[in-house]
Amino acid sequence: MSATAPRPNGAPPGAVAAARRYGEVVAPYLVLAAVWQLAALAFPSYLFPPLDAVLARFFAIVTSAKQFTDVLATLWRILAGLAGAFLIGGVIAFVMAQSRTMDRFLAPILTFFQGIPALSWVVFAIIWIHGIELRIFVIMVMTTLPAFTFQILGALRAISKDLFEMVLSFRPTRWGRFRVMVLPSILPDILTAWKVNLGNASRVVVVAELVGATGGIGYELLQQQQLFDMTGALAWTLQLVFFVLLVQRLLAWIETHAFRYRAASEHSL
Amino acid sequence: MTAGPGRLEEPVVRFDRVTKLFERPGEGTFRAVDDLSLEIHAGTRVALLGKTGCGKSTMFNMIAGLLDPTEGTVTVNGRDPFREFDSFRGKLAVVFQNDRLLPWRTAIGNVEIGLEMLGLAPQERHDMAQRWLTQLGLGGHENDYPHALSGGMRQRVSIARAFATNAGLLLCDEPFSALDEITGQRLREEFVSLVREKRKTAVFITHSINEAFQIGDRIVVLKRPARIAYDVKISPDLDAAEKEAIRARILDELSA
Structure with a gap:
């Protein structure tokens, strides 16, 4: 665009920039919706239901206390599983970072666990554990634990020796060292780990609920499949998708604010 | 620190026959500091001058309490900075070569x-x-x-x-070497004036003879492994010829 090109409706540059920013956010979803709507026009509605029907069903779920409880149950399971894996993985990562012996002992075990498919953990958990909530919690933890551990361990190992020495020269307490140096150093990697694992967890929880629960989005999806109800399947899926998008947005916002110290020049891409 | 009657002033930093050995895998033992004895008294600015690898940083880290001597003792204000690490909180500060912000x-x-x-x-x-x-x-x-x-x-x-x-004791590891000459010079002058004004004891590591003259009221030249090759007080009353003689001696020791 030429530097002298007139702005639409004489809008101020800030408004144009904001409109462009929002446009960039919304455009991919609008294209997706348009493609779906076209498919709905071309195919029978039991295969590709129109968007208005899907949205109506979506809001029906949100406004029904009984159905929305299922949504909340799934979201709670995701967050609880991720929090559990994060805490356990964090402790394991600190132990591995402190002790070479523990690192040599635990790294192969975690790598072995990483190779076990999520579906296998679902089967193991159904066989081993009777309580539904504990069963799903164990599945969530076991499928996301290795990734959390390795990501936090990598972050701990990447802490700058020079900066650590500088902080040490002030003789901090153990807590002071953690607060001033360790936590801010590893925070970017922790957020990345949450973002990556959130996507994994949302897929795993559906599988876990599909075969191992009597409630939740996964369980409801199973009901829709048995009823051959594509509208319902989409509406329930969208509950989960919107939740993941919402949390991703929240994490991105935290990143923007917590890491505002990063210079634009630090970003290579 | 003020000495009582009949008592000598206690040095702030004391190296008493200190040796530091490092184990290098496949290469045996490396001697970084060799039977070094040195005392630094309150309010002095000591420039530790030596070639790369002469053990200056090892000495620095031992004063800072980050390393333990293999033999001998290092004390700061009469205490062991390595074993009594936490007790030096607020008593010792470090200025590093790069800013480390x-x-x-x-x-x-x-x-x-x-x-x-x-x-x-x-x-x-x-x-x-x-x-x-x-x-x-x-x-x-x-x-x-x-x-x-x-x-x-x-x-x-x-x-x-x-x-x-x-902190009463400042440890400075070539703090101006990463700056351009003009900025380095200006900052060096401000720094020395602050150290004087606040009556700090300061230990500077440097490679530069000029910097050692500008900063120190005492210059300690180290040979490799760290042992004192030359130890001289730099009085403000020194005339140009005396300074030149000291400079020549330092050069001799560094090139030996």
């Missing part, structure tokens, strides 16, 4: 680090950090992050950080 903290946040370790109240440490930044000419840059500051400004923040804790 935490990138996630603003200038004032970086100056506050040592004060936080001392447990000062937030307002008190903020005021103190602000005073030091202003004294070092960084008023108005308190809330800038390190990436927004020039090399000289960043090093000023790191000097403010070291002075803010009011």
